[in-house]
Amino acid sequence: MGDLSSLSSSLLYAAFFIYLTATFFFAGTIRDNSRKKTSLAGNIAITVTIIGFLTQLGYFFTRWAAAGHAPVSNLFEFTTFFGMMLVFAFIVMYFIYKINVLGLIALPIALLIIAFASMFPREISPLVPSLQSHWLYIHVTTAALGQAILSISFVAGLIFLIRQIDQTKKTKQTFWLEFVIFMVATTLAFIIISSTFSAFNYEAAFEAPVEGQPTEMTYEMPAVAGPYDGELLTEDAMTPLIQAPEWMRGVDAAIKFNTLIWSFFGGLVLYGLLRLLLRKRVGSALQPLLKKANPEIIDEVGYRAVAIGFPVFTLGALIFAMIWAQQAWDRFWGWDPKEVWALITFFFYAAYLHLRLSRGWQGTKSAWLAVGGFAIIMFNLLAVNLIISGLHSYA
Amino acid sequence: MNEIKCECGHVNPEGTVLCESCGKPVADNQHLNGNDDQKLLNMRYDGSARRSQTYNRTIIDKVWNFFSSVKVGVTLIVITLIASAVGTIFPQEMYIPPGSNAATHYENQYGLAGQIYYQLGFHNLFTSWWYMVLLAMIGISIVIASLDRFIPLYKTLKTQKPKRHDKFLKKQRIFGTTESTEVNMELLKNNLKKHRFKVKEEDGSILAEKNRFSRWGPYVNHIGLIIFLLGSLLRFVPAMYIDEFIWVREGETKVINGTDGEYYIRNDEFLLENYDENDERFQEAIQRNGQPVPKTYQTNATIFKRTDDVVVGADPELEEIKQAEARVNHPIKFDNFTLYQASYQQNEFRDMTFELHDMDDEDTTYGEFTVDLSDPDSEYELDNGYRVVLDSYFPEYELNDGEPVSKSKYPKNPAFVFNVYPPDESEPEVSFAGIGANVDGSGENDHKVNLVDFDVRDVTGLTIRKDYTLPFIALGGAIFMIGVIQGMYWNHRRIWIKPKEDGVWIAGHTNKNWVALKREIEKVTKDTGVSSPADQQELKG
Ligand code: HEM
Numbered sequence: 001m002g003d004l005s006s007l008s009s010s011l012l013y014a015a016f017f018i019y020l021t022a023t024f025f026f027a028g029t030i031r032d033n034s035r036k037k038t039s040l041a042g043n044i045a046i047t048v049t050i051i052g053f054l055t056q057l058g059y060f061f062t063r064w065a066a067a068g069h070a071p072v073s074n075l076f077e078f079t080t081f082f083g084m085m086l087v088f089a090f091i092v093m094y095f096i097y098k099i100n101v102l103g104l105i106a107l108p109i110a111l112l113i114i115a116f117a118s119m120f121p122r123e124i125s126p127l128v129p130s131l132q133s134h135w136l137y138i139h140v141t142t143a144a145l146g147q148a149i150l151s152i153s154f155v156a157g158l159i160f161l162i163r164q165i166d167q168t169k170k171t172k173q174t175f176w177l178e179f180v181i182f183m184v185a186t187t188l189a190f191i192i193i194s195s196t197f198s199a200f201n202y203e204a205a206f207e208a209p210v211e212g213q214p215t216e217m218t219y220e221m222p223a224v225a226g227p228y229d230g231e232l233l234t235e236d237a238m239t240p241l242i243q244a245p246e247w248m249r250g251v252d253a254a255i256k257f258n259t260l261i262w263s264f265f266g267g268l269v270l271y272g273l274l275r276l277l278l279r280k281r282v283g284s285a286l287q288p289l290l291k292k293a294n295p296e297i298i299d300e301v302g303y304r305a306v307a308i309g310f311p312v313f314t315l316g317a318l319i320f321a322m323i324w325a326q327q328a329w330d331r332f333w334g335w336d337p338k339e340v341w342a343l344i345t346f347f348f349y350a351a352y353l354h355l356r357l358s359r360g361w362q363g364t365k366s367a368w369l370a371v372g373g374f375a376i377i378m379f380n381l382l383a384v385n386l387i388i389s390g391l392h393s394y395a
Numbered sequence: 396m397n398e399i400k401c402e403c404g405h406v407n408p409e410g411t412v413l414c415e416s417c418g419k420p421v422a423d424n425q426h427l428n429g430n431d432d433q434k435l436l437n438m439r440y441d442g443s444a445r446r447s448q449t450y451n452r453t454i455i456d457k458v459w460n461f462f463s464s465v466k467v468g469v470t471l472i473v474i475t476l477i478a479s480a481v482g483t484i485f486p487q488e489m490y491i492p493p494g495s496n497a498a499t500h501y502e503n504q505y506g507l508a509g510q511i512y513y514q515l516g517f518h519n520l521f522t523s524w525w526y527m528v529l530l531a532m533i534g535i536s537i538v539i540a541s542l543d544r545f546i547p548l549y550k551t552l553k554t555q556k557p558k559r560h561d562k563f564l565k566k567q568r569i570f571g572t573t574e575s576t577e578v579n580m581e582l583l584k585n586n587l588k589k590h591r592f593k594v595k596e597e598d599g600s601i602l603a604e605k606n607r608f609s610r611w612g613p614y615v616n617h618i619g620l621i622i623f624l625l626g627s628l629l630r631f632v633p634a635m636y637i638d639e640f641i642w643v644r645e646g647e648t649k650v651i652n653g654t655d656g657e658y659y660i661r662n663d664e665f666l667l668e669n670y671d672e673n674d675e676r677f678q679e680a681i682q683r684n685g686q687p688v689p690k691t692y693q694t695n696a697t698i699f700k701r702t703d704d705v706v707v708g709a710d711p712e713l714e715e716i717k718q719a720e721a722r723v724n725h726p727i728k729f730d731n732f733t734l735y736q737a738s739y740q741q742n743e744f745r746d747m748t749f750e751l752h753d754m755d756d757e758d759t760t761y762g763e764f765t766v767d768l769s770d771p772d773s774e775y776e777l778d779n780g781y782r783v784v785l786d787s788y789f790p791e792y793e794l795n796d797g798e799p800v801s802k803s804k805y806p807k808n809p810a811f812v813f814n815v816y817p818p819d820e821s822e823p824e825v826s827f828a829g830i831g832a833n834v835d836g837s838g839e840n841d842h843k844v845n846l847v848d849f850d851v852r853d854v855t856g857l858t859i860r861k862d863y864t865l866p867f868i869a870l871g872g873a874i875f876m877i878g879v880i881q882g883m884y885w886n887h888r889r890i891w892i893k894p895k896e897d898g899v900w901i902a903g904h905t906n907k908n909w910v911a912l913k914r915e916i917e918k919v920t921k922d923t924g925v926s927s928p929a930d931q932q933e934l935k936g
Contacts, residue, residue, distance in 0.1 A: 003677075068674060097910075126670045126678035126688050127724035296930075300910045307907065311879040319872050328724045330858045332868070335521045336490065337483040347476040351469050358439070358465040384483070393923040 008062035018052030049115030072140040079117030085148035133326035142316025149176035156302035157370030167284035189266025204237035206230040227254035341380035404890035410449030413442025415554040418563030434567040443547035462539040557602035569903035572929025586919040601892040612882020623871030637861040645852035659699040665853035738856030768806040780818030782893040
């Protein structure tokens with residue numbers, strides 16, 4: 001049993017490094033100037049990607065065997081699965097359109113997501129009664145696949161924007177593109193900071209009132225923002241510089257706020273260093289790398305991803321979800337935040353399709369929409385779990 | 396109606412932009428699709444005559460035009476989307492702790508922002524009238540926009556002829572001319588057929604078309620959405636939908652709410668099982684959780700049907716119809732009703748056994764008596780002529796300003812005042828007994844009533860649902876899925892070929908994925924002598 005689950009973690013590590021290798025091969029295709037449709041570097045890159053994907057599938061099924069249920073039941077498992085589906089969606093798109101730059105952006109995003117996932121508690125968790133249903137697998141896997149395919153349109157959109165936005169002057173568009181890059185830097189900073197502190201087993205315990213009860217809470221990063229009215233219990237831990245605002249009341253609210261502060265400043269530092277190094281906007285530095293991409297095809301890839309992903313998403317995140325909810329909670333729809341955000345995603349991509357179809361929103365406009373759609377998907381994946389329900393659950 | 400006769404002889408309805416048959420632009424109507432200054436024809440709905448583009452005189456026209464506009468439709472969708480997002484900032488009223496007062500809860504919990512949220516009604520957004528109005532308007536918009544487009548488009552595609560006007564071809568996005576007499580038309584036609592195009596011919600002109608059905612996808616999915624919305628409206632028809640709740644104690648037989656007294660349920664046993672803390676798979680996670688993680692909640696129940704007529708007060712005659720288990724995710728079903736395991740309470744007291752003995756000597760005994768907490772007797776006879784009379788019973792005892800009261804009628808913390816009559820005494824000794832409490836009423840009692848044993852049982856909470864709207868909802872969902880897949884996973888493609896004195900012209904159109912169409916044209920024209928057409932509209936950015 002224990003062997004299986006450690007085998008499973010090793011496979012996930014392996015997959016991570018294989019994806020990383022594949023990214024380098026995709027990077028190698030940039031310099032390739034041959035006019036041929038397929039290049040050696042590209043062939044190697046996609047092969048390595050597929051090996052990585054199979055390895056991650058290995059992780060998935062060994063963990064399934066170890067746990068006795070499909071590993072899609074907590075944030076770590078779900079987010080990892082989402083990363084895997086992103087790679088899968090990329091592979092499918094690659095075979096339709098044979099575009100190497102797609103891999104150059106898609107794989108790093110998948111890597112970031114998988115690394116991000118492993119910041120959550122990784123142990124195998126038991127299934128509470130409401131999760132004990134085949135619909136758990138069916139719903140969650142289809143929903144994640146749909147979201148992943150939709151995310152490919154973000155990948156395409158990002159390529160389109162980096163390639164097409166006029167970098168000779170400062171505009172709103174260059175600003176927002178830098179903002180997207182900054183968000184990526186922040187995610188990276190979060191991963192670096194939290195794995196560093198956890199490598200050193202950093203802990204600082206506080207006692208603070210939660211719902212009037214003195215409660216102990218443990219920070220795993222130095223507390224820049226301590227809990228409201230909190231008292232530091234651990235000796236020689238850093239004393240907080242500020243207090244979290246009073247309305248952050250949940251047990252974890254202040255801890256999450258603190259993590260956010262760390263990530264934000266970490267992101268600023270990373271991004272700032274990049275700017276210093278490059279001496280120009282990051283988008284403008286990336287632009288020449290993507291010169292080979294044909295904007296028209298990239299635009300179509302983005303649209304195609306939405307066209308393929310939208311039905312899958314609807315089926316998984318709304319229809320299967322309703323069937324399951326009807327069985328488990330006696331109502332197919334209950335307006336809880338997670339459900340509402342799935343509906344918002346649905347509305348958003350419906351708007352995308354209508355705007356494109358009848359108002360001619362193609363190219364840049366549609367690329368920006370794809371960025372917005374990805375923001376909504378990420379929001380539903382992370383923020384709804386971590387912030388909205390986190391603030392509201394006083395457990 | 397001002398019909399328009401085209402030079403090809405076809406008579407088009409008023410408002411036509413491109414002749415239904417040959418595609419020749421109708422001179423006066425080009426502005427309707429914005430074709431005036433453009434190099435390319437806007438192929439929106441094939442230039443068919445749409446009501447919304449043709450009439451704008453009466454109120455009805457104006458309403459029609461308003462709702463048929465995609466701009467309006469998208470605006471409605473975006474407003475709904477933003478409102479929904481705002482609705483998740485704070486929990487909806489149904490998710491705030493039961494019993495709290497919304498008017499104060501939001502302000503207390505979230506301060507000024509919470510108060511504003513409450514005042515604006517966002518705490519009940521999804522049942523508010525204006526959210527309903529938004530959904531209704533989206534529904535209307537879907538119906539009108541679809542009718543406005545589907546009917547003329549359908550007619551036009553049915554009427555189209557293979558032979559197209561030169562202007563039509565030249566102004567297609569994909570267009571090319573070949574000057575050669577060496578064109579192998581037979582090979583071309585074969586290639587087209589191999590690529591599953593349907594090929595039609597007229598005077599040597601070719602129309603190759605495939606997947607026209609995919610054009611109907613949006614209309615099919617919109618029909619699905621409408622059925623879904625109407626299905627949700629049916630909720631408001633009382634007979635369509637029942638939503639009730641009952642608590643049933645172990646061993647108890649109760650009428651099932653919402654069944655008009657027709658069905659009864661007996662709770663045979665309630666089971667709660669937690670995960671084994673020592674299970675090595677889950678150990679870590681259970682420790683992190685800090686408390687036991689439940690594995691199963693389950694009610695073993697027997698369902699009865701009443702066989703006699705319902706008479707108030709009379710004991711029902713019951714016939715067992717099934718024994719079943721209600722577990723989360725596995726509801727009990729009978730006769731269109733569904734019973735869901737929704738809630739439970741453990742260890743409610745069922746009965747308590749007391750012993751009477753001398754005040755100072757616990758080894759003496761004058762007998763035991765057992766109080767059934769759901770139906771206590773008023774008097775208990777003991778050995779040797781002792782009698783105990785139940786003076787008061789507090790199912791959920793609490794002291795309130797020094798007075799004993801009961802918080803509820805559920806035996807969660809039972810307590811009693813007993814009057815003990817020793818043999819031949821007419822004045823009782825008053826004794827108060829409860830859990831961990833035993834008070835001598837006068838301070839001079841000779842006897843003591845002592846709790847020696849009790850039995851507990853579990854209570855299960857079940858929701859009862861009967862929902863005739865589900866088939867409509869499911870049908871709507873299914874049609875929607877069929878429609879989106881039909882519209883999204885296939886593309887409507889057409890290729891026109893027209894012979895000319897010195898060669899051929901070729902043009903192509905698709906409703907999406909132009910790059911894919913271009914690749915397909917390259918394949919079908921390979922070795923036929925037809926040169927690849929150009930994309931006359933490369934993307935500018
Ligand atoms: C949330 C609700 C809606 C959903 C999920 C939905 C879904 C769709 C989808 C998937 C398509 C096909 C798009 C494509 O082929 O790229 C479509 C097309 C269309 N929708 Fe909707 N729709 C919704 C609401 C509306 C509304 C409110 C209108 C009103 C204006 C509308 C009008 C149209 C029109 C005119 C088309 C194009 C039809 C054609 O190509 O002939 N839809 N819709």
